[in-house]
Amino acid sequence: MSRADHLDVAAYALGVLDQQDTERFEEHLATCWACAAELETMVPVVGLLSGIDGETMTALEQTHTDPALLDRTLMAVRLDRRRARFRQLLATAAAVVVFGGVSGVGIAGIAGIGDERVPYAEPTLTTPVTAPPSDVPADPNDPNIGGNEQEGEQHDATDPTTGVKTTMWLTSKEYGTRIDLQLAKLPGPRTCRLVVIRKNSTTEVISTWAVPGGGYGTNSNQLPLELTASTSAGRDDIEKIQVQSIDAKGVASPLVTVADL
Template structure:
């Protein structure tokens, strides 16, 4: 029996021999313990090679004319399968990382060994992120809830006569006092002004503005009026702050007042 007959073991295991060669090899296999033993060792390799493409199969058919080609082909397929396995392990490791980040279970690291890459999960600890506890329930009408952050002490007032509603923030400054104003339920059209009253009974107009037809914070215009003003008066020198409406003759009337400051 020629050496080529012995090399048909791989081709026979892969099922690439034609009918005549298959019968010839089976006759040889019945009397050759070496080929029988080699064929037994090829069983796991056949499972590994079950997904190879037609080009590789064609190459295997040529191994009876080039003995070294079989070794090179099997080595190339093993390397390709090893790369596929490594890619699968990388995907598994990435999934472990994502899962660990979401649940706090841990993270994955990849270590290479002689038997191929391994995925090792290492535990970590995560702490929940929570905000500070609220000291009071949220008020949807409070401009400070989810709105612009304002500096200073907050004062709320609704005038029982005009219905105008305001929230004001007073902040001490080196130059005096900063006043942030939030107004709703303010009808228009009209001209308004913001007046500061001092302990020495003097007054100071710190801001003026025009209110459009739709007003501010009304059914016609739901947007509030927000403005900021400053006064040279120190915070402790202010007794009250008033929003006034001024008519065409210059006569002022109060719309809403913060008193007892």
Template sequence: MSRADHMDVAAYALGVLDAQEAERFEEHLATCWACAAELETMVPVVGMLSGIDGETMMALEQTQTDPALLDRTLHAVRLDRRRTRMRQILAAAAAVVAFGALTGAGFATVFHDDRQFQQAEPAPTVPTAAPSPGPTSTDDPNIGDNIEQEGEKHNATDPGTGVRTTMFVASKDYGTQIYVQLSKLPGPRTCRLVVIRKNKTSEVVSSWSVPGTGYGTSARTTPLELSASTSAGRNDIDKIQVQSIDASGIATPLVTVDDL
């Protein structure tokens, strides 16, 4: 078995032999366990050397007379691949710069100011404590008369709890919008707003926590104001109720608007 036969192992692994040479080597490989073993060891490096063309392989064959040529050849291949990779990186960077120049401030906003996304997100409906337009006594049973809101106005005071409310109910394409103002509402407690339909089904449309000072009380004179909506049509609603929820989840009515 000649040295040339062993050199065919690398050439065969890389697929650079012509059909006649490949057939001759395969006949040799069937009877030479050394070449078969060497071919098996070549498999892991085939991927690394797959970019070497036929001319480079011819140069590799010359390492029979110049062993140092192999190292120089492999070094040249690695250097060429590094240069190709660097050109790809520079081209990508140039594309990013060009895109940034075209899009201007919008590009900077997307990649450098995520607060824009946070501002774009819709805020959930939450109860807010807002002062009335002018000095209003919480002893006035018609508290909220001076508030301008859309929809039908309804006042109610619960004789047992003393909680007072003014509600505005407006019909919408999507259902019904409800604006609520509450006073004489002590805390701390957890409350919810419930829509009770004429078919006796109910829907919780809002919930909130009441601090220890309450709302519309001597400790905190400003009433609680909140808005909510329901898919129920205006004519399908029988009553709207504010309920207090204890730690066990048991609901207790605080005030009810039932003159709808």
């Protein structure tokens, strides 16, 4: 059997032989263990070589007499494999587009890679969903803005002398009472404390804090101060709750009082 017959292995694997050559090669294959073994090893790469046409295979058969033709043939095979990788990349990009239909990602441009151009995915703008307009202006100090409703019994107070404003929420707990509060119009710098005054006239300091120079809920700092504290006193035992300012000598003076308890 001639060398050309052995080179028919690749052409046979790709299915580019005509009927006569196919029958001739199959007769040869039945008696040539070398071609049979070579054909078996080529099965995994048939998919990569399937894009090579018959002319390329003919040129491959001639490379044993023309070394320059071998180089050109190998270059053609490399180019075909590169194109196969590009096709695989295109398939991946298409899958990204399908997934992006749900997540808001779409094809927005073309990126150049060598001589090939491959689509790339970019995020697309979507129309934001907004709530219906309200005729009532929102209070930026309201903790319920944003859908997080504050737990507890609400009490509001504004001191006519100091101008300090507060909103407190009282929640009965097994351990006593939890107090959540906001403070605004509170100038600084100063030191403050939160005092619970019981119905039996006893008092309890349940929190202390420092107010910076800009204060809270002021022109310098529009954000209110938010605190949470607890007392062992039950809800029904509390007469009033007071925010006090402490001077350098430790003397306390009221800033705002919630007394409607």
